[in-house]
Amino acid sequence: MTARRGGFITLEGGEGAGKSTVLGKVRERLAEAGIDALFTREPGGTGAGEAIRQVLLDPAYRGLCAEAELLLMFAARAQLVREVIRPALAAGRWVLSDRFTDASFAYQGGGRGQPEPRIADLERWAADGLRPDLTLLLDLPVAQGLARAGARAGAxxxxxxxxxxxxxxxxAAYRARAAADPGRFRVIDASRPLTDVLDQVDAVLDDFFAQRGAA
Structure with a gap:
């Protein structure tokens, strides 16, 4: 490993896409490669961020307006970038995050209808313009994902x-993001059996590690 800036990998996808399973696979591959990696999630990852997460996900706040939701997402992200991600990358560590700014373009943009230029402004300001080096987008039909999510325990x-x-x-917003930035995104067909999904992830990581000289 060199002393250069660490790599930044994110996982994105809709409900039931299998992010937790793929996250475990990526963590395993990073460890096998001897990479010093930090793992985090969004919203959350810091004390303040986890408190904001509770508000964002609590059904008691169902009346939260789209603008407030967007700003809370970026408030948590601003703290995460400055407290955790930027310092880790600067120290040469790699960072793996369960979601990042692409999630706001998808959920608050595509889902809630917030204007893309507004989210882009927040990305430049609140997220300090930080973008991942590699984003794995776990894509599958919505009905299939919701069926998987519905089978999970818990409310x-x-x-x-x-x-x-x-x-x-x-x-649709996620797929549009991926199509617009093919150099960063790798779309994983998450509708396939688990072994096929993990094989796709392995192939992407093999290529990425080779490019970074980390394999």
């Missing part, structure tokens, strides 16, 4: 309780 959170058309817009 649905505030966002998980949205209607199917909301998640269709989220998926």
């Amino acid at each position: 649905a959170d505030r966002i998980e309780q949205e209607r199917e058309d909301f998640f269709e817009r989220v998926r």
Whole structure:
């Protein structure tokens, strides 16, 4: 490993896409490569961020307006970038995050209808213009993802309780982001059996590690 800036990898996807399983796979591959990696999630990842997460996901706040939701997401993100991600990358560590700014373009943009230029302004300001080096987008049909999510134990959170058309817009926004930035995004067909999904992830990581000289 060199002393240069660490790599920044994010996982994105809709409900039931299998992010937790893929996150475990990526963590395993990073460890096998001897990479010093920090793992975080959004919203959250800091004391303040986790408190904001509770508000964002609590069904008791179902009446939260779209503008407030967007600003809370970026408030948590601003703290995460400055307290955790930027210092880790500067120290040469890699960072793996369960969601990042692409999630706001998908959920608050596509899902809630917030204007893309507004989110882009917040990305430049609140997120300090930070973008991942690699984003794995776990893509699958909305109905399939919701069926998987519905089979999980526990009550649905505030966002998980949205209607199917909301998640269709989220998926469309994610796919548009990926199409516009093919150099960063790698779309994983998450509708496939788990072994196939993990094989796709392995292939992407092999290529990425080779490019970074980390394999």
